[in-house]
Amino acid sequence: MHPALIGQLTIDGLLVGGIYALSALGLNVIFGVMRIVNLAHGQFVIMAALICAALFDWGHVSPFAVLPVAFVGALIAGALVQRAFLRRLPEDLASAETTSLLLTFGVSYFMLGLGFAIFTGNFHSVPYLTGSWSIGPFSIAQARLIAFVTAAIIALLLAVVLRYTAVGRSIRATSQSLQGAMACGIDVENVRTVSFAIGSGLAAACGCLLSTIFSYNPQTGDDFTLSAFAVIALGGLGNYAGTLLGAAIVGLAISFTGYYVSAQAAQAAPFVLFILILLVRPVGLLGRRAA
Amino acid sequence: MKQTRRQMIGSTAVAGAALVVGSSFARARAAGRPIVIGGTISETGAYANSAKFQLRGYQYWVKQQNAKGGLLGRQLELKTYDDASDAANAVRLYQRLIDQDHVDLIVGPYSSEVTASVANVSQQHKMVMMGPGGSSPKIYSRGLTYIFQGIQQSPLYIKGPMEIAKEHGYKTIAVSGEDSLFPRSVVAGAAGYAKEMGMTIVFDQLYPHNASDYTSIAQKIKEANPDVVLSACYLPDSIGLLRALKQANFAPKILYEGVGPTEPNFGQQNGKDADGVMGTANWSAELKTAGNAEFVKGFTADFGTPPDYHAAAAFGGLEVLGAAITKVGSLDQDKLRDELSVMTMRTIMGTYKVDKNGSQVGYAAMVLQWKNGKQFVIYPKDEAQMTAMVPFPSWSTH
Numbered sequence: 001m002h003p004a005l006i007g008q009l010t011i012d013g014l015l016v017g018g019i020y021a022l023s024a025l026g027l028n029v030i031f032g033v034m035r036i037v038n039l040a041h042g043q044f045v046i047m048a049a050l051i052c053a054a055l056f057d058w059g060h061v062s063p064f065a066v067l068p069v070a071f072v073g074a075l076i077a078g079a080l081v082q083r084a085f086l087r088r089l090p091e092d093l094a095s096a097e098t099t100s101l102l103l104t105f106g107v108s109y110f111m112l113g114l115g116f117a118i119f120t121g122n123f124h125s126v127p128y129l130t131g132s133w134s135i136g137p138f139s140i141a142q143a144r145l146i147a148f149v150t151a152a153i154i155a156l157l158l159a160v161v162l163r164y165t166a167v168g169r170s171i172r173a174t175s176q177s178l179q180g181a182m183a184c185g186i187d188v189e190n191v192r193t194v195s196f197a198i199g200s201g202l203a204a205a206c207g208c209l210l211s212t213i214f215s216y217n218p219q220t221g222d223d224f225t226l227s228a229f230a231v232i233a234l235g236g237l238g239n240y241a242g243t244l245l246g247a248a249i250v251g252l253a254i255s256f257t258g259y260y261v262s263a264q265a266a267q268a269a270p271f272v273l274f275i276l277i278l279l280v281r282p283v284g285l286l287g288r289r290a291a
Numbered sequence: 292m293k294q295t296r297r298q299m300i301g302s303t304a305v306a307g308a309a310l311v312v313g314s315s316f317a318r319a320r321a322a323g324r325p326i327v328i329g330g331t332i333s334e335t336g337a338y339a340n341s342a343k344f345q346l347r348g349y350q351y352w353v354k355q356q357n358a359k360g361g362l363l364g365r366q367l368e369l370k371t372y373d374d375a376s377d378a379a380n381a382v383r384l385y386q387r388l389i390d391q392d393h394v395d396l397i398v399g400p401y402s403s404e405v406t407a408s409v410a411n412v413s414q415q416h417k418m419v420m421m422g423p424g425g426s427s428p429k430i431y432s433r434g435l436t437y438i439f440q441g442i443q444q445s446p447l448y449i450k451g452p453m454e455i456a457k458e459h460g461y462k463t464i465a466v467s468g469e470d471s472l473f474p475r476s477v478v479a480g481a482a483g484y485a486k487e488m489g490m491t492i493v494f495d496q497l498y499p500h501n502a503s504d505y506t507s508i509a510q511k512i513k514e515a516n517p518d519v520v521l522s523a524c525y526l527p528d529s530i531g532l533l534r535a536l537k538q539a540n541f542a543p544k545i546l547y548e549g550v551g552p553t554e555p556n557f558g559q560q561n562g563k564d565a566d567g568v569m570g571t572a573n574w575s576a577e578l579k580t581a582g583n584a585e586f587v588k589g590f591t592a593d594f595g596t597p598p599d600y601h602a603a604a605a606f607g608g609l610e611v612l613g614a615a616i617t618k619v620g621s622l623d624q625d626k627l628r629d630e631l632s633v634m635t636m637r638t639i640m641g642t643y644k645v646d647k648n649g650s651q652v653g654y655a656a657m658v659l660q661w662k663n664g665k666q667f668v669i670y671p672k673d674e675a676q677m678t679a680m681v682p683f684p685s686w687s688t689h
Contacts, residue, residue: 005514012506121337123527125534127560131686132538141506141538214503215531223503258507263498264470266507 004137009255011138017251018148019210023224024231024243025155026202032175032238033195036086036100040108042225044074044200047111048207049216053124056211063126064150067208071201078200081107082193108221115218125215147209154205155244158198162240171195175238230270234277236287245285249273325368326361326622328353329394331384331409333401336376341601342401345424346371348598348605349398351590352613362616370394376401378408385412395622398609399441401601403427403473410438419627421612423604427476431648437624439631440651441608442640445473446480448571449521451658451670452547453481455569455679457488461518461544465494467508467532468523468549477523477549477571493517502528509535518544524551529570530560537564537686544682545569547658553600558664565661567683572659574600574640575668577676581637582610607640 027041048070055061085107089099129143162168174181174191182188206224214220231250235242250270258266277284330349333342353369361367370392374381381400388394389412397413399406399422406425413420414435422430423441431440456464466481468474475497485492494515498508509532512520520543522532529551536542551557552570561568576587576597586606590598598606615630616622635644635653644653658670662680669679 005510008510012510016504016506123530125527125530125560127530127534127562127564130534130537130564132540134540139538139540144538215527216503219501220503254504255507258504259510262496263502263505263508267499267502 005259008138009259010252011140012144013252013255014248015141015144015148015251016213016254017247017249018151019206019213020227020231020250021244021247022151022154022209023203023206024228024235024247025158025240026199026206027225027228028199028232028235028238028240028243029158029171029195029202030199031232033171034086034100034192036097037104037229038196038199039101039104039225040081040111041104041199041203041228042221042223043108043111043115043218044078044203045207045210045224046216046218046221047115048074048204049211049214050115050119050124050207050218052208052211053126054119056126056128063128063208063211064146067150067205070204070208074204075197075201079193079197081200082196086196087189087192108225112218112221115221119218121217121219123215123217124211126211128212130212141213143212147213150209151206154202158202159240167191167194171198227270230274232284233274234284236284239284239286242284242286323365325366326363326396327368327370327392327394328396328398329370329385329388329392330398331372331374331381331388331400331405333376333405334373338376338402338405341599342376342424344599344601345401345605347590347594348423348602349609351586351593351598351602352606352609354593355589356609356613362613363620363622374400374405376405378405381405382408382412385409389416389418396612398605398612399424399438403430403445403476406430406438410435413437418624419612419631421608421631423608424601427472428479428650429472429476431650435649437628439608439611439645439649441611441643442604442651443573443654443656444651445476447656448477448523448549449481449547450484451571451656452519452521452545452569453484453488453490455658455670455681456490456519456545459544459681461490463491463493463515463517464519464521465512465515465517465543466492466496466521467494467512468497469500469502469525469528470497471500474523474525474549478521481521490519498528502531505531505535506538508532509539509541512536512543513539513541519547520545521547522549524549526551526554526556529557529568533561533564533568540686542683542685546683552661552666553659558661558666562664563689566663566689567661567680569658569660569669569679570666572600572657572666572668573654574603575657575659577668578639578641578657578674580639580641583639586639603639607638607643610638611636611643 023045030038052063052066055066085103132139132141162172170186170191173186174188231246232243234249235246253269253273254266257269332346333339349369353367357366372384374384397418397420399420400409401424403425406422407430410430414437419437421439421441426442426445428444464485466478468478494512529548547569550571552568553572558565614636615627619626619630640654642653646652655671657668659666660669667676669675
């Protein structure tokens with residue numbers, strides 16, 4: 001165990017953590033406002049990645065050029081899913097969680113089937129920016145660094161929107177207290193649609209960024225739903241700063257477990273953390289205690 | 292419903308009579324009816340892409356043979372079912388082919404996994420089975436006596452790259468690959484070859500099926516700093532691992548990636564990075580084996596697509612079975628078994644020859660290498676289209 005190797009594993013872990021953070025932020029925005037668990041989240045991620053792969057095959061279109069378009073497309077798709085399905089679910093609180101789970105589960109299977117029909121079960125990966133930069137003893141993969149920086153910019157933009165815009169304030173108000181928000185005259189239905197749209201958009205942005213990094217087929221979407229869960233469970237449901245911390249921890253866990261144990265163990269690492277945190281500190285590292 | 296004694300006697304008698312009449316009728320017709328060859332193919336499911344070529348290889352041979360007058364003066368007919376890439380389905384369907392459809396001969400399904408299960412059915416019914424889809428040695432090490440390997444043994448795959456490494460005086464080897472039956476069998480013999488050739492294995496670890504990120508495995512290989520990387524990959528992991536090695540900025544002297552690099556897609560996906568990567572090809576359209584050029588031409592004309600090695604292995608296996616039947620002069624399964632065990636024959640795949648377990652020892656596993664966006668055979672020497680490009684170029688010169 002030498003310092004350069006520890007440094008390299010830390011760099012690899014944090015860079016990949018940035019990608020997980022973006023996907024988990026999207027899931028967390030949706031959960032914070034709507035209190036629903038979106039099981040189709042990973043499918044939005046992978047669908048965007050598959051589209052990037054297809055466009056690259058077709059005309060060498062850069063995934064970074066696809067990103068804004070995919071983001072807007074997913075905003076619209078997310079809003080439609082919310083308006084067409086989730087909004088129609090009964091308001092009755094006892095059953096709302098179960099029915100929303102079942103519904104997003106259904107949406108995820110629909111998207112999985114659609115993915116297989118359009119893109120087949122073959123694995124894809126965009127061969128773009130495949131090289132690396134050497135800095136001292138470290139090699140930093142170009143695609144990963146650029147994806148990380150892009151993810152950071154998007155996360156920063158999200159923070160600005162949440163903090164300084166009217167829409168952002170409504171989103172935060174609604175996630176803090178549904179009754180309070182309604183009492184202040186916030187159009188909660190609209191806020192829900194906007195949050196679901198933003199969450200889906202972030203998922204698609206994440207998909208474009210990971211398209212150059214991972215190998216994936218439609219089935220891989222489930223892994224991304226689950227790893228995003230592990231991240232927000234670690235950081236705390238509804239807590240955005242916690243999400244970033246959770247993503248860094250998951251990224252590092254994958255990187256170090258992969259090196260010191262095995263690639264098989266690395267795949268399980270996020271979920272072992274997930275289970276541990278549920279047992280030890282169910283509100284997450286930075287989570288608020290339930291009222 | 293409860294049957295009376297009389298009803299039971301009645302129905303048994305009818306069934307018995309039907310059997311007697313049926314079988315004598317069948318015997319009387321046997322001479323004129325076609326020889327039916329049965330098997331299953333994974334027309335749907337995970338193996339569908341490759342299995343389709345195996346089916347076409349069978350179909351093409353049957354068509355060719357019928358044009359030459361069939362076998363034993365009878366025409367041939369192929370009867371196949373879809374096993375949906377599932378071994379349990381295949382077992383049921385082979386039982387059906389033998390018990391209900393009464394096929395005269397059986398041929399193997401696709402993949403080691405399915406072949407391993409179906410081999411038991413062939414043994415129980417004492418029917419010979421040529422297995423062009425079963426490369427794993429596990430199928431043949433269980434004492435079965437009616438199964439014959441119609442494809443290269445997977446542990447032979449790495450012999451070529453290791454011999455090339457030995458020629459160049461390389462000493463250290465990293466072994467990796469996907470953690471599933473076929474890739475495991477490919478690298479299973481690495482330790483034995485290394486010992487034989489005076490080399491050391493400095494790293495040996497597999498990664499899971501459907502992995503999406505190869506960074507950590509690449510990092511570990513880099514730390515082990517081997518001369519040679521031997522990884523038993525399919526296409527997706529061959530691309531993922533290559534890219535991860537590049538990102539870790541590690542270029543071994545020899546990089547071998549299993550069967551992934553045989554696919555044209557490997558070159559399209561990796562561009563210049565593919566140059567220098569070695570892989571295993573069980574067959575190539577360029578081979579100068581017996582009848583190969585005609586096979587490629589005829590197959591392409593029939594199906595509108597060139598054959599791949601699965602089609603070639605299927606065709607080659609039936610060439611052998613056909614020759615054995617002609618030599619024996621009947622469809623007697625025990626005589627066929629004896630003949631298939633001892634015969635040698637030149638086929639499009641190379642020279643057919645099996646050992647006492649039915650394992651293929653005649654077909655050579657070829658090594659190909661990418662250069663300037665094309666694949667070239669580099670091993671064995673007598674089939675080589677170019678000399679091996681060694682060492683693998685560094686990433687800055689790719």
